[in-house]
Structure formats: structure tokens, C-alpha cells
Amino acid sequence: MHWINALAMVLMIGSGWKIYNDEVLFGWLHFPDWITIGGEAQGALQWHFFAMWVLMLNGLAYLAYGFATGRFRTKFLPIRVAEFVVDVRDALALRLSHADITRYNAVQKLLYTGIILVIVVQVLSGWAIWKPVQLSELVSLFGGFQGGRLVHFLGMAAIVGFLVIHVALALIVPRTIGAMITGGPKVDPPAEPEAEAPVIANSTITH
Amino acid sequence: MPVRSPSPSSFRPKAGIDQSVLENNRELLADIGRRNILRGSLSLGALAMLTGCDVTNDSAVQSVLRRVSSFNDRFQEFMFRPNHLAPTYSEAEVVKPPRFNAYYDANDVAPVDGTTWKLELAGRITDKTPWNVQRFMQLPEQEWIIRHICVEGWDYIGQWSGVNLRTFLEMVGADLKAKYVAFKCADDYSGSIDMATALHAQTILATKYARQPITDPYGFPLRLRTATKLGFKNPKWITAIEVTNTYPGGYWEDRGFNWFAGI
Numbered sequence: 001m002h003w004i005n006a007l008a009m010v011l012m013i014g015s016g017w018k019i020y021n022d023e024v025l026f027g028w029l030h031f032p033d034w035i036t037i038g039g040e041a042q043g044a045l046q047w048h049f050f051a052m053w054v055l056m057l058n059g060l061a062y063l064a065y066g067f068a069t070g071r072f073r074t075k076f077l078p079i080r081v082a083e084f085v086v087d088v089r090d091a092l093a094l095r096l097s098h099a100d101i102t103r104y105n106a107v108q109k110l111l112y113t114g115i116i117l118v119i120v121v122q123v124l125s126g127w128a129i130w131k132p133v134q135l136s137e138l139v140s141l142f143g144g145f146q147g148g149r150l151v152h153f154l155g156m157a158a159i160v161g162f163l164v165i166h167v168a169l170a171l172i173v174p175r176t177i178g179a180m181i182t183g184g185p186k187v188d189p190p191a192e193p194e195a196e197a198p199v200i201a202n203s204t205i206t207h
Numbered sequence: 208m209p210v211r212s213p214s215p216s217s218f219r220p221k222a223g224i225d226q227s228v229l230e231n232n233r234e235l236l237a238d239i240g241r242r243n244i245l246r247g248s249l250s251l252g253a254l255a256m257l258t259g260c261d262v263t264n265d266s267a268v269q270s271v272l273r274r275v276s277s278f279n280d281r282f283q284e285f286m287f288r289p290n291h292l293a294p295t296y297s298e299a300e301v302v303k304p305p306r307f308n309a310y311y312d313a314n315d316v317a318p319v320d321g322t323t324w325k326l327e328l329a330g331r332i333t334d335k336t337p338w339n340v341q342r343f344m345q346l347p348e349q350e351w352i353i354r355h356i357c358v359e360g361w362d363y364i365g366q367w368s369g370v371n372l373r374t375f376l377e378m379v380g381a382d383l384k385a386k387y388v389a390f391k392c393a394d395d396y397s398g399s400i401d402m403a404t405a406l407h408a409q410t411i412l413a414t415k416y417a418r419q420p421i422t423d424p425y426g427f428p429l430r431l432r433t434a435t436k437l438g439f440k441n442p443k444w445i446t447a448i449e450v451t452n453t454y455p456g457g458y459w460e461d462r463g464f465n466w467f468a469g470i
Contacts, residue, residue: 042463
């Protein structure tokens, strides 16, 4: 699920940049063609409206799984301010513990919860600007068509920002990469109860 | 065996297919049996499989993308709300003049001569009598102040008036159960929309902008304005309308843009 999402997201971002270039929101910002996907505008649109289904269907399955199994509750909650402050301080001092990568620290909890919400809003603003008449009620929530475009752009910026930090940090703690590719960290048999059993090879452990 | 166009249509060659080709190749034609065609298609298929290429010279990826785009056509048809009106705006919000858009520059617009202009009708329509400007301008008008949204991402609010397309189609006895309404334009642009959109209350054959006749760059004397589709689905300088069940495509649609393009 994580990797399907990653692939769909890269396609969405790359093709979205090409679509953006045809009518920029900010005069100073054009995306160079070589980092965009789809070639011409129509190709980019075709990619965007293909990858959106992959992203949405995969995302729905992920949300259903997260809520149904209680994974969101055990992994992401609670998020405590005090823990967050301590973890940020430790992280900046490069003292953050990675002894148990099955447990998220407070910064991770906040970022992962945050990025899920951002993606949900991103999908909604995408629908709003794709269907500003059929879903006129939705687009008015974003302040009209151009408001929707702006929200969709800012959502992209937030996702790209997250991606940069997320990939950089994963590279700093290389142990997590193996876990992400194989579907989960090696957990010893007498592991704590809420840890995922290693036999369930799912790819959703998203450190 | 005479080969003729099913109806006099500006969308098909007027003279039908040139018969001399058949005469000159009668011997060859006799040689083409069903068996040969079958064998030929098989070896063509085998060749395609051997090379791993699509014979239409498209990569597999492009064919998947195109198929998803057709799926998106059907999906948009499904989510289209025939009785849902697009938001309308006040006269104070109208942008004058409207924003220009075409597949070429505003300087390259070739104005249409209103005195010789004719609107031709074709396909599944009972009364195919062509319309001239005087007659067309007498049709009942309605006005919509609606947002024009371009596939590129820009938009503006415009004030359009003209005859409602449903009213017009009913008047000329069009088959309202047909699938498509296609448009041909003086500038060789073409386009087509689904019947549900053609019958939507906010789809008009516009002749006026801000209560004045539409000026040359924006489609004089006649253009389509539909509130439920992207800008490129609104052909300008219309010279012919056809009601048909055969997918007509269009200028941008044939170049990879999504056909339904609803908003």
C-alpha cells in the first residue's frame, strides 16, 4: 500500500506540475519540463486522471484498514505536546532513539497523521476543481474555482515538503528502509503485544 | 452497388465515394475472399505479438491511458446532474471583453461574413433547412451569466445570450435520443458533446455577449456556450450542427484531451 501510494503520488505531482505550467498561480514559478510527467498538457492530464484512481482507491483501502484494525489508534495516538517537544529537541541534537522502529515518536505521529489529513484535503480540492459545477457545493468550501486551485497547489507543496523530510530521514536511519521494503521490521517472538507479527507481510509499515 | 452517403451531410463527402476505384480494381477485389482477410489479420496479429509492438504505433502505456480516459468519459456521464444548474453571477462581475481562446493567435482570426454565413444541419434532424443570420437572430433568446473554465486553469465570468440548444433541437425535429451533437466551425475547428449536456438548461447557441452581438474573435455570428463543460468544448464560428450516434471526436479530443471534459 505504501509503495502503490508512493508511485501514484509521484505521478500525480509530476503531471500536476505540467498542468500547473499552462496557467501558473505564481508568475515566478514554472516547473522545468524535465521534472514533469506526461510530455504535453494532454499527456499530463491523462496521467493525472489515471493516477488519481490509483491514489484514491489505494488510499481508501489504507484508511479502511487503518480504522478497522485499530492501527491508526495504536500507532498514531496519543499525540502529546510534552513528548513532541522532547522528541524535537532530541532529534535536533541527533539523540533520537531508534531502538524500536515499530514505535513512532511524537514527531512521527504528528507528521504521519498530518500528511494523511493533507492528502484527504488534496483529494477533496482535486475533486472540487475537476467538477466545479457538478460539485459546486464542494468548490464553494474552498472559496471558488481559483481558491480550490490554490488549496490544491498548497496541498502539493505540503506533500512535497513532507516527502523531502520523510525520504531524508529514512536514509539517515537505513534500518527502516529494509523494513519498508520487506513489509515490516524483524520482531522477536516475545515482542510486545501491539507490535505487528512479522508473518503478516504487509507493506504498510511506513516509517 | 452504389455507395452513397446516408444523408446529405457536410460531415461527409458530398459526392459519396469515387466509384472508379472499384472499376479499376475489379479483378483484385474478386480475389479478396473472407479467408484471405482472416489469414491476413492473423499474420498481422502474429507480427504484432512477435515485435511486442502495437501496430497502431502506440505504446502499451498510451493505450492504457487512453482507455482510462474513456472510462473517465463514462464516469463523468454517470455523475452528470442534468437538473443541477451551474452557479450564475451578477452583471457587475462580467468580464468585458471575454478572454480569447483558440488553437491559434487572436491576430490570426479569420472573421466570418454574416451576409453569406449559413448554419447547416445534418444527421438525425427532420428539418435540415439551413439558417441564415436574419432568420437565426429571430429565435427566442435566453441569457446566462456563467463561469468559463479553461482546461489550462484560467476562468472568467461571461454574459451570453442566444437560443437554448434544447429549444433549437426540438424546433428542427432532432432525435433527442441520439448520443451526440457535433459542431463544425468556419476555422476548421470541430467538437462534439453528449446529448445530456446538449439538453441542459444552461446550454445555448450564443449570438450575443453582454447583450451585444458577439465580436469576431469570440465566435461571430454563432458559438456554443455550455455551463457544464470546459472552454474547449464550446466551439466558435459554428457553420454546421449534426445529431448523430457515431462518435464524432473533435479538434482537441483527437489530440488526446478528454472527450467529456465536464466541469
